[in-house]
Amino acid sequence: MAVYTDVSAEELAAFIAPYGIGELLSYKGIAEGVENSNFLVHTSRGSFFLTLYEKRVRAGDLPFFLGLMTHLAARGIRCPQPVKTTAGEMLGELAGRPAAIIDFLEGVWPRRPNVAHCAGVGQALANMHIAGQSFAMTRANALSVSGWRPLFEQASARANDVQYGLADLLTNELEHLERSWPTDLPQGIIHADLFPDNALFIGDKLSGLIDFYFACNDMLAYDVAICLNAWCFEPDHSFNVTKARALLNAYTRERPLSAAEQDALPLLARGAAMRFLLTRLVDWLNVPPGALVRPKDPLEYVRKLRFHQNVATVRDYGLAQSGYAA
Structure with missing residues (x-):
C-alpha cells in the first residue's frame, strides 16, 4: 500500500456518499507497499479502506479482483469485501483514478512471522x-x-x-x-x-x-x-x-x-x-x-x-x- 495520488476531504466526502456508509469523519494515507494509493477512512458507520488503482493495475482487471474477493468470501475464505453503492456498483472514480471502498478486517500483520x-x-x-x-x-x-x-x-x-x-x-x-x-x-x-x-x-x-x-x-x-x-x-x-x-x-x-x-x-x-x-x-x-x-x-x-x-x-x-x- 502507498499514496501516489492526493485526495481532498471534499472529494472524498462526495465520493463515499453513494455508498451509504455514513458521513466522512477522518482519513489518512497508508504508506506501506508500492502499488496503489490507499487510505484508511473513518465514517459515522465504521472504518473502511479506500483504494485508488494505479501503476500496474489495469482498470479492465478490477472486476476480476473484486469478483474474486466476493467469490472467496462466499466459500469461507476470510478476505475483505468490496462495498457497493446504493445502485449496486463496486467501482467508481476519484481524483482521476478508478477507486473502490473495501470493508475493514480486524487484525494486524506480523512484523516478525513465527x-x-x-x-x-x-x-x-x-x-x-x-x-x-x-x-x-x-x-x-x-x-x-x-x-x-x-x-x-x-x-x-x-x-x-x-x-x-x-x-x-x-x-x-x-x-x-x-x-x-x-x-x-x-x-x-x-x-x-x-x-x-x-x-x-x-x-x-x-x-x-x-x-x-x-x-x-x-x-x-x-x-x-x-x-x-x-x-x-x-x-x-x-x-x-x-x-x-x-x-x-x-x-x-x-x-x-x-x-x-x-x-x-x-x-x-x-x-x-x-x-x-x-x-x-x-x-x-x-x-x-x-x-x-x-x-x-x-x-x-x-x-x-x-x-x-x-x-x-x-x-x-x-x-x-x-x-x-x-
Missing part, C-alpha cells in the same frame, strides 16, 4: 487455492516468466549501480528460467503477492487475507514458492527451515502437492525470487517525485535467489518427497 503464522498462512493459501477452482473469471499472470525480460530491460542499464555484477547475475538467471520454466503443473487462481503485510492475524490466528490485486491464473505451486520467499527468511536473510516445514505441512494437509510440483519447487522458488527482485529493482530506480512510498530493497531478493540456486530438492525446504514432514 512458526504459527507460517502454518496459518500455509493452510489459508491451500484453502484459497481450493476455493478458487470454481471461480469462472480468468486473468493471465503478466508478471510470470514471459514478463520478466521486459522488466529486466527497464533496469539493466543501471542494475550495476545498485550492486556490482547484478546485471550479469540477472542475465544468466533469466536465461536459465526462460529455458527451464515448467508449463504442465496444476493451475488455478493464485494470490501472487501473499507477503506478511497481506495477511492479518489476531495473536497467532489468521483473521484474513488482503490485497488481491496481483491475483491471477498460474501454477498453484508457484504461489507456494512466493510464500517460501516471503515468510521463511530471517532479517539476516538466513532461511528458516522450521518455518518452511510448518508452512508446507499446513498447505499439504489441505491440498497435497503432486510429485511433479515438489520436484519443481526449487525452480519455482528461484522464479519467485527473480520476479520480486526485478519489480523491486524497477521501483527502486523509478520512485515518482514526491510520492509517499517506501521502495523495498531489491538486494534482499538477490540473497534469496542465491539461496534457491543452491537448493537440490524439496527436502531442503523441510518437506519429505512424500508430501509429509521430514
Whole structure:
C-alpha cells in the first residue's frame, strides 16, 4: 500500500456518499507497499479502506479482483469485501483514478512471522487455492516468466549501480528460467503477492487475507514458492527451515502437492525470487517525485535467489518427497 495520488476531504466526502456508509469523519494515507494509493477512512458507520488503482493495475482487471474477493468470501475464505453503492456498483472514480471502498478486517500483520503464522498462512493459501477452482473469471499472470525480460530491460542499464555484477547475475538467471520454466503443473487462481503485510492475524490466528490485486491464473505451486520467499527468511536473510516445514505441512494437509510440483519447487522458488527482485529493482530506480512510498530493497531478493540456486530438492525446504514432514 502507498499514496501516489492526493485526495481532498471534499472529494472524498462526495465520493463515499453513494455508498451509504455514513458521513466522512477522518482519513489518512497508508504508506506501506508500492502499488496503489490507499487510505484508511473513518465514517459515522465504521472504518473502511479506500483504494485508488494505479501503476500496474489495469482498470479492465478490477472486476476480476473484486469478483474474486466476493467469490472467496462466499466459500469461507476470510478476505475483505468490496462495498457497493446504493445502485449496486463496486467501482467508481476519484481524483482521476478508478477507486473502490473495501470493508475493514480486524487484525494486524506480523512484523516478525513465527512458526504459527507460517502454518496459518500455509493452510489459508491451500484453502484459497481450493476455493478458487470454481471461480469462472480468468486473468493471465503478466508478471510470470514471459514478463520478466521486459522488466529486466527497464533496469539493466543501471542494475550495476545498485550492486556490482547484478546485471550479469540477472542475465544468466533469466536465461536459465526462460529455458527451464515448467508449463504442465496444476493451475488455478493464485494470490501472487501473499507477503506478511497481506495477511492479518489476531495473536497467532489468521483473521484474513488482503490485497488481491496481483491475483491471477498460474501454477498453484508457484504461489507456494512466493510464500517460501516471503515468510521463511530471517532479517539476516538466513532461511528458516522450521518455518518452511510448518508452512508446507499446513498447505499439504489441505491440498497435497503432486510429485511433479515438489520436484519443481526449487525452480519455482528461484522464479519467485527473480520476479520480486526485478519489480523491486524497477521501483527502486523509478520512485515518482514526491510520492509517499517506501521502495523495498531489491538486494534482499538477490540473497534469496542465491539461496534457491543452491537448493537440490524439496527436502531442503523441510518437506519429505512424500508430501509429509521430514
